[in-house]
Amino acid sequence: MIADIALATPPVAMMALGLFLMFRVLGELDLSVDATYTNGAAVIALATLSGLSPWLGLLAAALTGALVSLLVFAIHRIGRTAYLLASLIVLTGLYSINLRVLGGATVGLIGQPSIFDSVPFAAEWVRIALLLAILAVVCAALFGFLKTAFGLSMRASGNNAVMARANGVDTRKTLLVGALLAGALYGLGGALQVQIQGYADITMGIGAIIVCVAAVFIGELFFPPEGRIGAGLAGVLVGSTLYVVILTVALRSGLPPTDLRLATASILLVAVLLSSARLRGRHLMGPLERVRRVRWSLRRAETR
Amino acid sequence: MIALKDIHVAFTVGDGARMRALDGIDLVIEDGAFVTLIGTNGAGKSTLLNVLAGTVDPTRGHLLVDGVDVTRTRDFQRATWLSRVFPDPRLGTCDQLTIEENLALALAKGKRRGIGRPLTSCERTMLKDRLADLGLGLEARLSTPARLLSSGQRQSLTVLMATLSQPRLLLLDEHVANLDPRTQANILTVTDTTIRRQGLAAIMVTHDVRHALDFGDRLIALKAGRIVLDVSGEAKASLKMADIDAVYGNERIAAVA
Numbered sequence: 001m002i003a004d005i006a007l008a009t010p011p012v013a014m015m016a017l018g019l020f021l022m023f024r025v026l027g028e029l030d031l032s033v034d035a036t037y038t039n040g041a042a043v044i045a046l047a048t049l050s051g052l053s054p055w056l057g058l059l060a061a062a063l064t065g066a067l068v069s070l071l072v073f074a075i076h077r078i079g080r081t082a083y084l085l086a087s088l089i090v091l092t093g094l095y096s097i098n099l100r101v102l103g104g105a106t107v108g109l110i111g112q113p114s115i116f117d118s119v120p121f122a123a124e125w126v127r128i129a130l131l132l133a134i135l136a137v138v139c140a141a142l143f144g145f146l147k148t149a150f151g152l153s154m155r156a157s158g159n160n161a162v163m164a165r166a167n168g169v170d171t172r173k174t175l176l177v178g179a180l181l182a183g184a185l186y187g188l189g190g191a192l193q194v195q196i197q198g199y200a201d202i203t204m205g206i207g208a209i210i211v212c213v214a215a216v217f218i219g220e221l222f223f224p225p226e227g228r229i230g231a232g233l234a235g236v237l238v239g240s241t242l243y244v245v246i247l248t249v250a251l252r253s254g255l256p257p258t259d260l261r262l263a264t265a266s267i268l269l270v271a272v273l274l275s276s277a278r279l280r281g282r283h284l285m286g287p288l289e290r291v292r293r294v295r296w297s298l299r300r301a302e303t304r
Numbered sequence: 305m306i307a308l309k310d311i312h313v314a315f316t317v318g319d320g321a322r323m324r325a326l327d328g329i330d331l332v333i334e335d336g337a338f339v340t341l342i343g344t345n346g347a348g349k350s351t352l353l354n355v356l357a358g359t360v361d362p363t364r365g366h367l368l369v370d371g372v373d374v375t376r377t378r379d380f381q382r383a384t385w386l387s388r389v390f391p392d393p394r395l396g397t398c399d400q401l402t403i404e405e406n407l408a409l410a411l412a413k414g415k416r417r418g419i420g421r422p423l424t425s426c427e428r429t430m431l432k433d434r435l436a437d438l439g440l441g442l443e444a445r446l447s448t449p450a451r452l453l454s455s456g457q458r459q460s461l462t463v464l465m466a467t468l469s470q471p472r473l474l475l476l477d478e479h480v481a482n483l484d485p486r487t488q489a490n491i492l493t494v495t496d497t498t499i500r501r502q503g504l505a506a507i508m509v510t511h512d513v514r515h516a517l518d519f520g521d522r523l524i525a526l527k528a529g530r531i532v533l534d535v536s537g538e539a540k541a542s543l544k545m546a547d548i549d550a551v552y553g554n555e556r557i558a559a560v561a
Binding site: 145147148149150151152153155156159160162163164165166167168169170171225226227 | 357378379380381383384387388390395396397398399400401402405408409410412413414417418419420421422449451465
């Protein structure tokens with residue numbers, strides 16, 4: 001079961017990182033992940049079927065993901081619409097395009113090359129290690145990027161746009177760059193999932209946005225949103241893992257797969273309730289909250 | 305030198321009527337001039353500042369910096385020559401970013417923000433010195449998020465951020481209005497010292513006529529979108545509260561201590 005969880009987590013974490021970037025760093029809720037995730041899956045399926053290396057397929061999935069975000073951004077800017085609305089329009093239209101790219105509801109890739117062919121032996125732990133390595137590289141790159149001068153201006157845009165602009169930050173540019181990165185991450189998530197399961201399916205991405213939001217909220221129960229980038233990214237990783245753990249355990253203990261989305265909704269509901277309880281100062285997370293407070297006061301004492 | 309030439313701003317209000325927020329403002333601000341700006345609510349003080357900052361487009365007229373027309377430049381582009389301190393201490397800083405990160409953002413004004421480190425160690429030392437000048441002990445708390453600072457500390461930090469890049473014009477928009485009297489005095493002193501030491505041109509909007517009389521070397525009063533009083537030098541120094549009252553008649557300008 002642990003192996004299943006370790007295999008299922010990286011694609012979820014990948015897209016959740018993208019949503020974290022949009023929703024938490026830049027402050028825009030981006031619904032397009034549902035379709036972009038499937039799009040990434042469709043692109044890598046098409047790429048491997050047409051003889052391209054699966055690694056190039058991953059790259060192509062990331063690039064088309066970024067392209068989808070570019071479209072959302074263009075609608076948002078040119079049409080002067082809310083980002084949320086622009087992403088909803090793209091999400092809806094892209095579903096049909098994904099169907100065309102796939103050429104059917106499901107495309108099997110059994111017998112086709114995969115990124116796992118690159119490692120010398122096919123044991124499951126090697127596959128897991130490869131996935132975790134990819135995730136680690138992406139996380140480190142994202143962390144490094146958000147710590148740069150440009151990354152800082154991006155965090156400022158989401159935190160206080162008035163202040164950012166007064167300090168010469170072009171908030172349109174920071175949103176565009178963030179959206180491109182997020183789109184690439186959604187696409188990568190879908191593509192990785194295809195590599196793991198060996199087929200692409202038009203329904204894969206349905207509800208991806210809820211999964212991402214749930215992962216972000218669960219993560220924030222452990223790493224409160226205080227603006228520290230390391231803690232924020234760690235929260236997304238923990239949240240994604242816990243989300244997968246909860247769902248896997250539920251399915252193993254007899255939850256019918258048809259109730260999957262009810263389970264997802266319940267997880268999100270509980271996470272949201274816990275997080276708003278914490279904001280109101282009630283400590284449903286009791287012991288955890290105390291540990292956090294002690295750590296916090298220690299940190300304050302240090303800085304004095 | 306910053307020049308406003310025949311600036312008009314009109315808004316369409318709810319019932320379709322036009323409201324003239326600014327009605328032909330001609331104003332030249334020389335380098336190094338510290339101007340205080342007063343006016344009743346609705347006189348056009350904020351609109352004037354917004355026109356300068358680029359967040360409101362004038363319906364007519366031009367804004368010139370050293371003779372170059374910048375009327376159509378965007379607010380973030382103006383950051384190369386302009387700094388702004390807001391009435392709300394929370395607006396001037398990012399609460400989720402640390403003191404150091406906030407300062408780094410302000411220091412990079414008008415420069416390219418690439419994928420290098422936001423601060424060099426040399427810049428960090430310089431920032432610590434500037435923070436120490438505030439006398440609030442913030443230099444030892446560089447990694448503290450701005451959220452944990454008091455309103456007064458945050459506004460002091462904003463004043464420092466606004467003056468780091470030696471702007472051509474500093475806009476102070478009722479920047480002490482939301483603070484207690486003692487903190488007001490502290491921040492006004494810091495502001496005044498900084499403006500004098502760096503020889504900045506500044507416009508300070510205030511509701512407190514006392515502050516307008518005590519600070520700056522030129523006083524401008526607005527009424528219904530027009531300049532009704534503009535005195536500088538000796539005349540400004542000898543200006544009395546009664547002179548201000550005379551301008552506004554029975555329309556008392558503000559609560560005066």
